[in-house]
Amino acid sequence: DEEADAPLYPEVSDSMEPDQVALLLESLPREARAECWAQVPVEQRVDVLVEMRTEARASLLRDFDSQALDQLISDLDAETLIELAESLPEDVVDIALARMDERQREHYERSAQYDENAIGRYVDHQLLILPQNSRVRDAVRLLRRETPLFTQHLWLVDRTGRYAGAVETRALFGQPDHLPLIELEEDEFEPLQATRSLREATEAFEHAEVSALPVVDDSGRLLGRMTQTLALELLHEHYEGQLMASAGLDEEEDLFAPVMRSSRRRATWLGINLLTAFLASWAIGLFEGTLQEVVALAVLMPVVASMGGIAGSQTLTLIIRGLALGQISAANIMPLLRKELSVGGLNGVLWALVIGFVAAYWFSSPGIGLVIALAIVVNIAVAALSGVMVPVLLEKLKIDPALSGSVILTTVTDVVGFVVFLGLGSLFLT
Amino acid sequence: DEEADAPLYPEVSDSMEPDQVALLLESLPREARAECWAQVPVEQRVDVLVEMRTEARASLLRDFDSQALDQLISDLDAETLIELAESLPEDVVDIALARMDERQREHYERSAQYDENAIGRYVDHQLLILPQNSRVRDAVRLLRRETPLFTQHLWLVDRTGRYAGAVETRALFGQPDHLPLIELEEDEFEPLQATRSLREATEAFEHAEVSALPVVDDSGRLLGRMTQTLALELLHEHYEGQLMASAGLDEEEDLFAPVMRSSRRRATWLGINLLTAFLASWAIGLFEGTLQEVVALAVLMPVVASMGGIAGSQTLTLIIRGLALGQISAANIMPLLRKELSVGGLNGVLWALVIGFVAAYWFSSPGIGLVIALAIVVNIAVAALSGVMVPVLLEKLKIDPALSGSVILTTVTDVVGFVVFLGLGSLFLT
Known part of the structure; x- marks a missing residue:
């Protein structure tokens, strides 16, 4: 007896890590999430x-009754509450804080001072700290007692809690x-400054050959540490965020966000793009x-617009990467522009010839071929110019070029492309 | 006496790390690189x-005379030669190999068996290995003698060199x-399999709470280790590669690649996009x-095309992220499609109304308004459908949707948009 049922959703298994369970829950339609959540081991x-x-988490927490919430917050440490706080009602956060031991609460309050993009918010406190006048025997005693992960170093502090230095655990072997x-x-x-951005922290880890770095506040006080595992996670989130932002989406966007909320959010990006499309229409309307x-x-209009858009986005992508790597400055901008214009010039002429001949043949009109060929050359050159200048100017204005560079560039190449193409057309063909 | 000279290029300073010097060299026009290279400390x-x-490195190495090459390869270890080999002439690689000590040469030959995307190629050999029957005293003796970075664990092997287990260094404190x-x-x-891909290796580090993982070959033999720092670097390169690929560029692309070579490479991507643009032109030509x-x-054509393209790329981006995270399967594809179609439907109707009224007013023609409104609704719905189906099908065909998804999607929304819009126009307006 074959069953023609819809495939069942995958289930939680004992061997799954918390992050795998999290991905699974996010992949389920909202109705199915609660059912799956019930299978997740309580611990x-x-x-x-x-x-x-955030969004998928909020969708689950919304269904928690007060008893479930109470159980959830019964034994949280500072780092966990920092992560969950924005998804919990304020009074629940207060109860969680009241139940914490004093030290954790202090950690929480210090971390909560830093905003969402600062390292200080995400420090962990599983580090081994000793007064700076300690001896090898104190260190060994501490290491026998406590064993947090990633303990490559012990951290030394002065009497006021200020960071004073690092000792590698392996250096202790065989010392008196x-x-x-x-x-x-x-x-x-170099300890990390708590106010520095997450992106700067991941960069520090690409240089530093250590598995954890100490994080200090403005006065040099040791707040906690940041691990390389966290750096890996943050880098992942950073790029995912960039990818989503380039389509006007939020990194936290839920695959199964409610239709109304999703529609409302996406409408904004569609609206912005509509304005640029109307600009292109207006340019066409002139002719x-x-x-x-x-x-x-x-x-033939789409051909002119598309060739400019593609050539421009190639230059744009190269420049955005260069800006992200800190490779573009006043010193090399002119040679870079010259090179991109040369590349654009060569490809402009090449494709102008191809497209010109195709168009001339298609419409049995050498005039059409000539007009589109000229328009292609001009538009690809303009594309190269804007591909360099648009992201550089946006960066100057402190606007992320990865987010809006592409919209602006396409608007430029569309409008210029249509005006040049139709302008030449009205000069030579009417 | 003010000088109006062009700004000087930044210079190499003593405090710079090798990766910072590398970024600086890459940011210089090729003529300036050799000069800057001369400032880099020999060691x-x-x-x-x-x-x-690769590309920027090759631009430097091309100018090395045989003496400089000879000096360069005088004292390479296996990992370094693996990195440089593809940029060096074959006979130079052979000389470098001949000069290596036997153990390094063996490492090199084992790593070179793995291809560019396999972990085995990039293992390092700075790990502490002991026979599995060793005792605490052997471990402590070894730790006093050698001190590679990231020594969170000692690795145990059996008599044939097969991986047999891990002991944390901190566990040794206070043991008899x-x-x-x-x-x-x-x-x-879990040791990493040498044949697994780099992407899988970085994923393993997002789960594993260790700073280095052992890498084994097919027979379980311990080849070397991979560190979390490498994972961070690889993740960075992976995303940079995806970003570049989405514009038809190569991750290794040199900011100052020679104009001819750059033009030739970019021409391919322009050619592919030209075909899709001609397809759109052909659709318009029918009317x-x-x-x-x-x-x-x-x-008004650009408005219809643009709205479809943007709505489609929003869905596409969401699905590409879901595929990359392994969140999309046969189980949730239908609910996902329903949700995206609903979002598309809502936004379609909203923007159809806006655009319809603007168009009707602009051209003083309710007919035009009606036709474009209908075309927008249809095109945004088709965009949602293709935004889900195109990447899923590409993934099935083992083609990276991040690379070609966007071209295919825009082709669909352009052609469908033009045909529906102009088709409705010829039905109702002529």
């Missing part, structure tokens, strides 16, 4: 919620018990008479 | 070359000298008569 639930994207730790201290160790006389021009 | 040169992107290491062994430690009669249709 894993907090970790799973922490791993979920009474040796002051300060003599094993490593130099060249209504010409179009009526030479309808072939209307047929 | 840093190999590291800088390793950090550079004669204790067999095997008793301190950690479970739940030449209509366009001649109602020139307003030609003016």
